[in-house]
Amino acid sequence: MVDWDLAGRTARRLVKPGPPTSREEATAVVAELHRAAATAVAHVEELTGLRPVPGGPQPTVAVVDRPGWVDANTAGMSALLDPLAAGLQAATGKAPGALATAVGSRVTGVQAGGVLAFLCTRVLGQYEVFGSGGRLLLVAPNIVETERRLGVDPTDFRLWVCLHEATHQLQFTAVPWLRGHLEEQMTLFVESTDLDSDVLLDRLQEVLRSVVGALRGSEVDTDAPQGLMALVTHPEQRAVLDRITAVMSLVEGHAEYVMDNVGPDVVPSVRVLRKRFAQRRKGRSPLDRVLRRLLGLEQKMQQYADGRVFVAGVVDLVGMDGFNQVWASPENLPHRDELLEPARWVTRVLETRPAFPG
Template sequence: MNLYRSARAVAGASGDDVIDWKSTAEAAKAATDPGSIALAPGEREAYARDVRDARDGVRSVSGLEFDVPATVEIQNRHHWIDANVATFERVMGTLEDHAPSGAFPAVARTLNTGSMTVLLSFLGRNVLGQYDPLLLAEAPDDDHALYFVRPNILAAADALEVDPDRFRRWIAFHEVTHAAEFGAAPWLSEHLEQRMEQGIATLSEGSFDRSAFRELDAAMTVVEGYAELLMDHAFDDEYADLRRKLDERRQGRGPIQQLLRRLLGLGLKRRQYERGKHFFETIAKARDLETASLVWEGPAYLPSHSELDTPKAWLRRVDR
């Protein structure tokens, strides 16, 4: 980790865009210890086995037809930053297309590059696993991606005082549930992309499209909540202690980390987990998992914001 080199990379931001992405990647990696991916004997196969078992378990309980990405990557923190710089650049492209030049574009570029550096550095040190549906990719037929950030998984397991193999397996099951969702709903990526582009475009024009962001939030609540429901049924071990310890660790962090989590909307993600899980638990209890899976039939089957809080209203609307 070299904070001087990181600051120098930010200060040297250049180009015509509102963010210098090359400098962002360089600065974020300079500020972040990459960690090791020197795998122990049998560890690579253990990752592969966890993913296969998760796929089979989720298929069995959900009845969904899907497969996991052809490539499953075991990454260090720098690998994750490189992969996600590309993602952020795609997502922010809409903003760049509409961004005003301003009186001091070089100053704005440096500030924006610094902000993205802080964001990617923080996430790079904390993300455990990621299913990436490649939103806004230039080649929409590219395979989706599944990442495991090994140094973060080991560090979190050590801090939580839990068995690292069991913790890794839990992460694998959670990420594979997301693969199941996007596999069962080929329209979901485009649905999220449209709301994301619409919301970012209006922000760059100085307005706020509340409808687009509410629809995006509702869809992500469904994605996170359904994943939690599948985890409850598919994971082959009790995991309440893992969830509790992870939440306690997040809440016990220092004020700067807590502020970053709020600014990054990570508290919102936890709310999406809880709200979405309550919605699907209610549906599964009233009917079954097959009925809960109706959300993937098409955009019209997604619950509205109000229906997320009144699951039986959604059930009355889609009941066949």
């Protein structure tokens, strides 16, 4: 449904340049980010008690610029979404015609490129779950731009960002079933749709058009369904989306908990970083806030908050070892209604005390 090659070319053409830096400064930033990523791993393992599964895949670290992030994400989204689109066509027994495919995929490709161009200026880092898988990406120009804007210590901030991403890396290397569980939920989400591929393509284009329109300064209906929810029409899809939201809230909240609880011995200015970074997440302008809503990023911000409440609440009640039982099996993952009531999860899950090899 999306021409990802065209999306990547469009994003590269539209992407804004990063902050001005000399060649020497850029080289130093890349080197320090690699060191911070390596340092972060030991701190995350010590705090969480998690360890990578022996013999598992060895993750790598890539420090990239904005076009490099675009390339990684077009490849990752293609690897995830193209098989799902093919599965949808097989399930509904209806594939769009050749002309609709050619024209529709190019239209969505251009629109997706506009969205990627917006996102690639804001993402600081990410762990690639899909696509190539296993890579920890750090977007150097965005990290430098953000630390300058916030007026924080660069060394502390770079390690702080790496702690968050290294936590995601550890989640997926210590819990081998987690990636497969997410892929399974994505597949169920598509299989439960009652839309044929033509209608789904139209709705996807509506979402992308609204985002591109906002980028151009057009009026946006902020009361309309936002982000992924704009594509959800079936009750079974909403149930699957609730499960996906719960697990993403867990992994994001876990990373938030770690980056704030390593303590000032590791990141001396951690309290200042959190205070100033929280302001950044509110959006820097009305347009930025509208775009976040359209893209579903406001929901992601809520995932950070709800997930952190859950992780901190469970750790307070039963300690880190008790919390780590969440990784024992998919059945132990929190339900969405347990995120803000950690005691309910403790009552449901820890009665059986499943063994997690920590």
